[in-house]
Amino acid sequence: MAVTRGLEGIIATTSSISSIIDDSLSYVGYDIDVLAENSSFEEVVFLLWNRRLPTEAELNELKQELADNAELPAPLLEQLKLMPLNNVHPMAVLRSVVSLLGVYDKDADFMDESSNYQKALRLQAKIPTIVTAFSRLRKGLDPIAPRKDLSFAANFLYMLTGEEPESIAVEAFNKALVLHADHELNASTFTARVCVATLSDVYSGITSAIGALKGPLHGGANEAVMKMLTEIGGVDNVDAYIFKKMEKKEKIMGFGHRVYRKGDPRAKHLKEMASKLTELTGQSELYDMSIRIEELLKEKKNLVPNVDFFSASVYHSLEIDHDLFTPIFAVSRVSGWLAHILEQYENNRLIRPRADYTGPERAVYIPVHER
Numbered sequence: 526m527a528v529t530r531g532l533e534g535i536i537a538t539t540s541s542i543s544s545i546i547d548d549s550l551s552y553v554g555y556d557i558d559v560l561a562e563n564s565s566f567e568e569v570v571f572l573l574w575n576r577r578l579p580t581e582a583e584l585n586e587l588k589q590e591l592a593d594n595a596e597l598p599a600p601l602l603e604q605l606k607l608m609p610l611n612n613v614h615p616m617a618v619l620r621s622v623v624s625l626l627g628v629y630d631k632d633a634d635f636m637d638e639s640s641n642y643q644k645a646l647r648l649q650a651k652i653p654t655i656v657t658a659f660s661r662l663r664k665g666l667d668p669i670a671p672r673k674d675l676s677f678a679a680n681f682l683y684m685l686t687g688e689e690p691e692s693i694a695v696e697a698f699n700k701a702l703v704l705h706a707d708h709e710l711n712a713s714t715f716t717a718r719v720c721v722a723t724l725s726d727v728y729s730g731i732t733s734a735i736g737a738l739k740g741p742l743h744g745g746a747n748e749a750v751m752k753m754l755t756e757i758g759g760v761d762n763v764d765a766y767i768f769k770k771m772e773k774k775e776k777i778m779g780f781g782h783r784v785y786r787k788g789d790p791r792a793k794h795l796k797e798m799a800s801k802l803t804e805l806t807g808q809s810e811l812y813d814m815s816i817r818i819e820e821l822l823k824e825k826k827n828l829v830p831n832v833d834f835f836s837a838s839v840y841h842s843l844e845i846d847h848d849l850f851t852p853i854f855a856v857s858r859v860s861g862w863l864a865h866i867l868e869q870y871e872n873n874r875l876i877r878p879r880a881d882y883t884g885p886e887r888a889v890y891i892p893v894h895e896r
């Protein structure tokens with residue numbers, strides 16, 4: 526059997542949700558550049574779940590449904606308060622609380638299309654509430670109830686801080702959500718599809734996907750980028766830091782990609798936002814450091830930034846805690862996971878590849894007391 530390490534280049538399914546062709550990303554045929562400049566995140570959610578753009582009435586209906594579903598069940602909030610809030614990664618909390626959401630949903634195991642759609646709505650609506658409630662609770666603050674009159678992006682920032690966000694912050698955050706919503710068969714989406722292809726439930730699929738997104742080779746890279754920028758501390762330290770990493774053959778977080786060769790089409794939007802927001806908040810040094818890292822990596826390793834590199838400075842400029850960067854990725858990417866889960870159910874077949882066995886053969890069993 527020929528083994529393709531990391532399943533590189535293997536086509537594992539058909540999908541009509543998003544495509545990466547010649548380094549261009551599209552959601553249902555709409556170029557990411559167009560969506561990033563024009564769309565609300567809610568519009569993208571509709572697009573991914575229905576594989577067409579909504580009419581104005583349909584978009585308003587989805588916004589209303591998301592707002593109606595945003596509150597957490599009261600017992601779940603109580604359980605959240607019991608967690609070791611200051612001693613745990615928020616992705617572990619999110620993974621656990623999403624699993625608990627399934628416990629509190631009496632329809633969790635109903636598998637018909639409309640029940641699964643309702644679960645999708647609940648998950649999309651509640652995940653921002655979980656992340657923001659956690660963030661406030663660990664600071665000794667009360668969670669803030671979602672507001673029905675704010676957009677998805679504005680509501681997230683409002684629930685985080687208790688203050689209505691400025692329009693520039695909402696615009697930037699909405700764009701970041703649009704850019705992170707889906708990405709073909711990335712590791713977490715594949716995980717979600719593998720899980721539900723056993724005909725397991727939507728909550729199990731999303732819980733598994735959160736676990737996969739958490740790792741620093743995937744969604745966890747945005748937090749790791751911020752850690753690196755903090756360690757570097759200033760533009761004059763960049764070269765020495767990066768050379769040392771290269772000498773030790775360590776990966777530079779936020780660079781490289783399994784699929785893109787020329788570059789990640791989402792990165793330029795995040796770079797532009799990072800430039801604007803770091804300047805506005807008097808943190809241009811952060812941007813200057815990023816630019817020097819980008820130059821060095823291009824020159825020395827021919828590597829270019831992925832979606833995680835500049836998103837770190839964007840979220841930092843919005844005064845978001847660094848360990849919330851990956852949960853925010855999940856706030857957006859859950860829309861794509863849900864689209865893929867619904868698509869998997871539509872035309873399901875168990876996903877079960879083979880392994881090329883390399884262990885011992887015909888081993889002789891010796892009873893434990895004789896070993």
Ligand SMILES: CC(=O)SCCNC(=O)CCNC(=O)[C@H](O)C(C)(C)COP(=O)(O)OP(=O)(O)OC[C@H]1O[C@@H](n2cnc3c(N)ncnc32)[C@H](O)[C@@H]1OP(=O)(O)O
Binds near residue numbers: 777782831
């Ligand atoms: C949302 C996302 O998930 S985007 C990705 C987020 N992850 C990161 O930013 C983490 C850093 N990047 C990486 O680890 C990788 O580029 C990945 C995981 C994204 C892709 O990995 P793969 O396709 O498996 O590439 P692989 O790790 O085999 O790298 C190929 C070569 O490029 C090098 N390389 C790739 N990425 C990097 C990097 N970030 N820093 C330094 N070298 C790198 C590898 O060392 C390897 O070199 P070699 O052939 O001399 O050994």
Ligand SMILES: O=C([O-])CC(=O)C(=O)O
Binds near residue numbers: 707743832
């Ligand atoms: O597609 C990938 O491998 C990782 C990625 O960029 C994403 O999930 O957005």
